[in-house]
Amino acid sequence: MLLTEEKRIEISGVSLQYDCMPVLENIDLTVYNRDFLAITGPNGGGKTTLLRIILGLLPPSSGKVLFYRDGLEVPYLNMGYLPQKNAIDSRFPLTVSEVIFSGLMGEKRFLKPFTSEQQERVEEALTLVGLEKLRERPIGKLSGGQMQRVLLARALVSRPEILLLDEPSSYVDQEFEGRMYELFCEINEKTTIILVSHELSRVEKVANRIIHINRSMREVIL
Template sequence: MSSVDNKVIEVSGVSLCYDRLPVLENINLDIYKGDFLAITGPNGGGKTSLLRIILGLLKPNIGKVHYYRDGHWVRDLNLGYLPQKNGIDSRFPITVSEVIASGLMNGRSLGRLSVEQYAMVSEMIHLMGLEELADRPIGGLSGGQLQRTLLGRTLVSQPEILILDEPSSYVDKVFESRMYDLLKDISYKTTILLVSHEVNHVTELASRTVRINKTLQEVL
């Protein structure tokens, strides 16, 4: 398969300003099927804004983002996203297992999940090390436990492209190492975009690394 057929995302001439201040300037980036792309750069350099533009959550002032599958332009892809700052209300009466299961619901109620899907949720609870917390409301979780729950929700849907913004935020070093091992295991079948300030660890796993500081400064 050619590189054109392998392309899944094309960021073309993207620029973004807030109150006339440049956040991103003329970003051009092609992402290919099977990439494990590490995105690094200083705080305020535009990394999260770039992810949000790729996801369609933020509209650039200039430029376009296109999605592709098998060499053909498509309107959407199966994208999984773990933001740096979650917007979930910890007062909402929902348990850990229900949050993870929500990654499979697609508008259906929890009771409509198949036996196979319930098994997927159980396996993800195990992978996230949350067995003892499965029935606990999210309001009783620590920051790290909630981050693991939200990561589980993102992964259980088996997205074509996994987009992670500082996924190690709040988690301890033991789970951080486990998380990176898990990402390495799934990278053969999942395209991964990962923003991190921990350059050394992430770039060891990544197939490509880009540095963003308003412009795309370098590709290593």
């Protein structure tokens, strides 16, 4: 049984409107330590919007999002995010490892090189996603699936407390998709995961909780 002091995120009465049109309506949700929470629902139902509110990228029209660590409210948590759509221009002169290093910019000292420990974490992330041989490849020469794996590594490299994944299997091939979900289960031993997917048959095999969002929310009993 999940205890109150194990909660990590508390979403209370969150609603959002665009141009007077409701996108989310009165969402109440508590996310617990080492939850593997899957969010499903139709396109346009508000799944990605809820992730963006949790990340602080969108302010809700009403309601609030609170974060907790060790039973105490804190101003923020270390969160890794894999977006549904890649916003990085493939023409930009970046290598695979440079994109992954960008996931550590929040903890890098100004004008100082990355530490050896941070470099080791990048190598670890490359290995987790199977791209260690492509570390110096320009991102413009990657396939869509390879780029998705790079972005996953960037989300993992900071060793986040909360990992948010928006349709993570987009573009990846079937072989890596299976490995990816195995990886999520391994990560979940230490990390809380919130995963958005329209593939209920896939996520119900790995998630401990599933919620369905179509503006409002209901929990799916496993």
